[in-house]
Amino acid sequence: MERRQRPRVGDELGPLEQRIDQERMNEFAQVSGSNGRIHLDPTFAVPRWGSTLAQGMLVLDPICQLMICVCSLRGWLEHGRLEAKFVGYTRPGDTVTTRATVEELSEQEGRTLITCRFQCETQDGRTVIVGTARGALLEETPGWRCPI
Amino acid sequence: MAEPRETCFDDLWPGRTFPPYRYVLTEDLARRYAAIAGAEPATYPAVLASQGLPLVAPPLLLDTLQPLKALLAFPEGVVHAREEVEFRGLGRVGDQITVWLSVEDRYVRNERRFVRFVQRAENQRGETLLVARKTLVWPC
Numbered sequence: 001m002e003r004r005q006r007p008r009v010g011d012e013l014g015p016l017e018q019r020i021d022q023e024r025m026n027e028f029a030q031v032s033g034s035n036g037r038i039h040l041d042p043t044f045a046v047p048r049w050g051s052t053l054a055q056g057m058l059v060l061d062p063i064c065q066l067m068i069c070v071c072s073l074r075g076w077l078e079h080g081r082l083e084a085k086f087v088g089y090t091r092p093g094d095t096v097t098t099r100a101t102v103e104e105l106s107e108q109e110g111r112t113l114i115t116c117r118f119q120c121e122t123q124d125g126r127t128v129i130v131g132t133a134r135g136a137l138l139e140e141t142p143g144w145r146c147p148i
Numbered sequence: 149m150a151e152p153r154e155t156c157f158d159d160l161w162p163g164r165t166f167p168p169y170r171y172v173l174t175e176d177l178a179r180r181y182a183a184i185a186g187a188e189p190a191t192y193p194a195v196l197a198s199q200g201l202p203l204v205a206p207p208l209l210l211d212t213l214q215p216l217k218a219l220l221a222f223p224e225g226v227v228h229a230r231e232e233v234e235f236r237g238l239g240r241v242g243d244q245i246t247v248w249l250s251v252e253d254r255y256v257r258n259e260r261r262f263v264r265f266v267q268r269a270e271n272q273r274g275e276t277l278l279v280a281r282k283t284l285v286w287p288c
Contacts, residue, residue: 024184027184028184028185030180031177031180031181031184031185031209031212032181032212032213032214033212033213033214033215033216033217033218034212034213035217036222036224036225036226037224037225038224038225038226038227044224048225053227055228056228056231057185057208057211057212057213057228057231058184058185060208060231061185061186061206061207061208064206064207064208065186068207073204073238074238076207076235077204077207077235077237077238078235078236078237078238079235080207080233080234080235081232081233081234081235082231082232082233082235083230083231083232084230084231084232085229085230086227086228086229086230086231
């Protein structure tokens, strides 16, 4: 993989799309413990929310992938910080697009930190997650096949 | 061990702590989680190898609901409101993970009950790998 150019304030990261369906939600339940009936059982979820609802942590995952792209794995897993607010429901059948914008580059303890604002949006324009992500830009090859 | 009856808002006072939750980070778990959660699941182990790293936990694997589910009698209908995560270190396959869970805050807003948990995951050397704050809408 090629080393990416250093990001600049205002740069866009993404988009990264993921398709959410019930099968994936069921599989995620098995590895995450997020196995409530709200996610898995239409007879419980439909009367209350109109459908089953995807696990928030499943929908959130792509922002980690974008940050690994820009920071490197260690830059994210050793120095990353994520704040997310779940503002809408993600339903089976939704395609969720995650985008981030570089808001700030700063220096701290000899490292360059990058702060991004991000949002996850469904195919019909509903915002389901908003937040900020911060990581350290380390001089390592990102390695990931970055969509940015 | 989960509690004998459904854990409700009144049971979750700020400062409440729970026994440690322990598990081993297995290769199977890391691969399965990456395959389901990641947009590039097939590349994950190869990417790590290209960086000279062993297979490590995908970012949010150390931040699952498993400890909460194991330690509380988790009611149905909990909705995720906020998540804050500090990543502090790599979780490596074979690590023995201990998760320390506590209630940091609870409040009522717009007639909904919110509970904020803190869970800290550390490895067998006592190194903190991740600290997460989960704010959940509590149904009972």
